[in-house]
Amino acid sequence: MSTQEGLVVALPKGRILKEILPLLKRAGIEPEAAFHDEHARQLRFTTNHPGLDLVRVRSFDVATFVAFGGAQLGVAGSDVLMEFDYPEIYAPVDLNVGHCRLSVAEPKALADSDDPSRWSHVRIATKYPEVTKRHFAARGVQAEVIKLSGAMELAPSLGLCRRIVDLVSTGSTLKANDLVEIEHIAEISSRLIVNRAALKTRPEAVGRWIDIFQEVVDAG
């Protein structure tokens, strides 16, 4: 559990970190030098603010650390927030980075003759089982989900299933694997997230960072 004195900000260590770093800088947060060393084994880092530390974790774990109060603030993709749907998390600021979409895709050859409106049951490989089940349940389709942690695009060619739900940005990963988008589930971007209880018990300390990040985003 966190201490009353300090705040911990959980950041995703993957591709999104590069987009978040300029925002941190504009928010006046300067991490200690080791934070920029991708090979450092250290996971927690001090900043120029004595009461503010950063931790680098996997993107899905950012939401978990914030939901359980281990970190009071964090940055998470709206895809991650949709998947977990933690009531303990409040996501007040759209950081306008990490833009992509969550889509259903299938092999191009299948898409040419497929009619998604006729589906009653689909088997889908994805990193997002809950979002996928909710999406299909909403239109009366039963989704049998095969959970993967990455490289979903391999599933159709290796015979696990014919369809996937995954993030798409430029579309080059789908194209390289002979897949096409057939349904759009959601537009995704990264959000500043906070633990609701921390905001309630420490409104000044936590609220101050919400205001600062909102100002950074508003300033473009």
Ligand SMILES: Nc1ncnc2c1ncn2[C@@H]1O[C@H](COP(=O)(O)OP(=O)(O)OP(=O)(O)O)[C@@H](O)[C@H]1O
């Ligand atoms: N192609 C993309 N373009 C823009 N944003 C993306 C893209 N892919 C993922 N994102 C965003 O970045 C977040 C982290 O992406 P992803 O899970 O692919 O990273 P990763 O580095 O593989 O992380 P991990 O190893 O923790 O799974 C996603 O939750 C999503 O919000």
Ligand SMILES: O=P(O)(O)OC[C@H]1O[C@H](OP(=O)(O)OP(=O)(O)O)[C@H](O)[C@@H]1O
């Ligand atoms: O449409 P594109 O621009 O090709 O981007 C889409 C790819 O980006 C993400 O993967 P990432 O590169 O983060 O790797 P991952 O397999 O570890 O999720 C996502 O899972 C897709 O595979």
